[in-house]
Amino acid sequence: MTFEELLDRLQEYDLMLDADPKFPSVTGFVVGDNVRGSWWNHPQSHEMYGLSCRLHDHRDVLSVKLISGKVTLVHRPLWPAVFTVATAREPWQLEGLSKEAKALLRKVEKETDVSSSGDAVRELEVRLLVYSESVHAERGFHTKQLQAWESWAQRVGLGSVKLSSSEAKAQLEAVVARLNKQFHAAGTLPWNKKRRSKFTTPAT
Numbered sequence: 001m002t003f004e005e006l007l008d009r010l011q012e013y014d015l016m017l018d019a020d021p022k023f024p025s026v027t028g029f030v031v032g033d034n035v036r037g038s039w040w041n042h043p044q045s046h047e048m049y050g051l052s053c054r055l056h057d058h059r060d061v062l063s064v065k066l067i068s069g070k071v072t073l074v075h076r077p078l079w080p081a082v083f084t085v086a087t088a089r090e091p092w093q094l095e096g097l098s099k100e101a102k103a104l105l106r107k108v109e110k111e112t113d114v115s116s117s118g119d120a121v122r123e124l125e126v127r128l129l130v131y132s133e134s135v136h137a138e139r140g141f142h143t144k145q146l147q148a149w150e151s152w153a154q155r156v157g158l159g160s161v162k163l164s165s166s167e168a169k170a171q172l173e174a175v176v177a178r179l180n181k182q183f184h185a186a187g188t189l190p191w192n193k194k195r196r197s198k199f200t201t202p203a204t
Helices: 003-013 026-031 045-057 076-086 099-110 119-126 149-156 165-183
Strands: 015-017 061-067 070-075 114-116 131-136 142-147
Touching (some): 003 026, 003 045, 026 045, 045 061, 061 119, 099 119, 119 131
């Protein structure tokens, strides 16, 4: 599969995962079948990784932990809905937030860019409280560059968004429901999941 064909799939379906047994994914489209186990062990792993990286870097693609706690590729038409939900500060985002995550969120809101890693970052990501990008630190390890969503919106030229939180969630729910039905998948959105009393790291 070429990059252009994969981009066409994302434009058609609006949402895509890097890897998933059923939900539309890079691995599924490249291989033409479900990839069982780690996709790094697959003969086409380098091709899948290369195409995934190109999608993540595309100007019309947003990467955010949206579907089933996994990094999700979101096509530009759905960006306003994601932005609206992410900045709503609803109970599902804030209730039970750890002390460390609260402190990190305050720091992100005060500064333009914040480099961090660990559980507090993952906690903010799955609640859509920050925009994050993976970067290579000077010593070779990965870290996350965090931004407030408002800073991200200004950077990408999102413009004025006139959606209510309920309208935005309904848009995203409709897309996920359509794809779940079409692909016999079970993708979930973070506000539809019950929060555990203790934060646990979701699958990636």
